[in-house]
Amino acid sequence: MSETDPRPGDTVQALPPMWSWQEFVDRARAPDSIDDGGGRRERGDGQGGDAWAGGSWEEALRLAEDGWTAVLPAVEAEVAVLRERAGSEVLTTALVPAWDVTGSEVDVGAYLSGAPECMVDAVPQRISTRGRVVAFLVPTAYANTTAHSAVRHRGVALAALCSAIIASGHSVEIWSGYCGYLSATDRFASVARVVSAAEPLDVGRLMFVMAHPAMLRRLWFAVWDSAPEPEARRVHGNSYGFPSFDCFPEDLPEGVEDAYVLPYLSEDDRQWETVDTALAWCRGMFTSLGLLRES
DSSP states (O other), X not given: OOTTSOOTTOEEEEOOOBOSHHHHHHHHHSOOSSTTOSSSOOOOSSTTXXXXXXXXXXXXXXXXXXXXXXXXXXXXXXXXXXXXXXXXXXXXXXXXXXXXXXXXXXXXXXXXXXXXXXXXXXXXXXXXXXXXEEEEEEEOOOOTXXXXXXXXXXXXXXXXXXXHHHHTTOEEXXXXXXXXXXSSSEEEEEEEEEEOTTSOOOHHHHHHHHHOHHIIIIIIHHHHHTSOHHHHHHHHHTTTOBSOOOOOGGGSOTTXXXXXXXXXXXXXXXXXXXXXXXXXXXXXXXXXXXXXXXX
């Protein structure tokens, strides 16, 4: 555990959760509470410029509205390959109660009613996981020197896997989390639901959220720039946070349960160097979660 790894005693500076993509975009568009925020500020080509951010403020808003469609062919091709693995039902082992004349626990109600099958055992059974609502919390933050290619490769892989899961009959709810540290013991956290299980999947939006640097360096920065002035000033004054950028289930609002929390994108990760290595890592992770069949 490093000095910046989360600890139970850490304080957390949190924004209210944003429950929809439109609410997130509206918060990003809100007037800044500080005069030197980085989200919408026009800059040159150097560190912090449009190239580093992935595009201008106007371009980020356009992509937020229309989606990032330039990379969709790569996603669609991978979804076609994955659909065969995701299309059949995925089985998992679960413990289900079984009543008999012997067992490890007494069903008091059955016993008092005189039923001979009043003993209960937990029996392992293979059950289908098809038709689940699968929630993901995806950390958006990464170091300021992270290459665009790593962001893009990870995003293409995650978008392809999420699309394949939906094609298999599941529903997907995706939360974007921007969390980090302001000091060794002070953490900040903010989450936004960018895809609801109740709405059709917008792959262009998903690609922008997952794979475009402007999601973080324009829109998420702008969300914090429009926060109440003390919070906005502190986050901006600390260069929008330091590692670790991990998110945790506790960062999600009440009512969002059993979410899969992905690790944040670290510059030390080698799995994001190419699309192929990113897809291989994500396939393995989704298979281990029981969302894809073994190949």
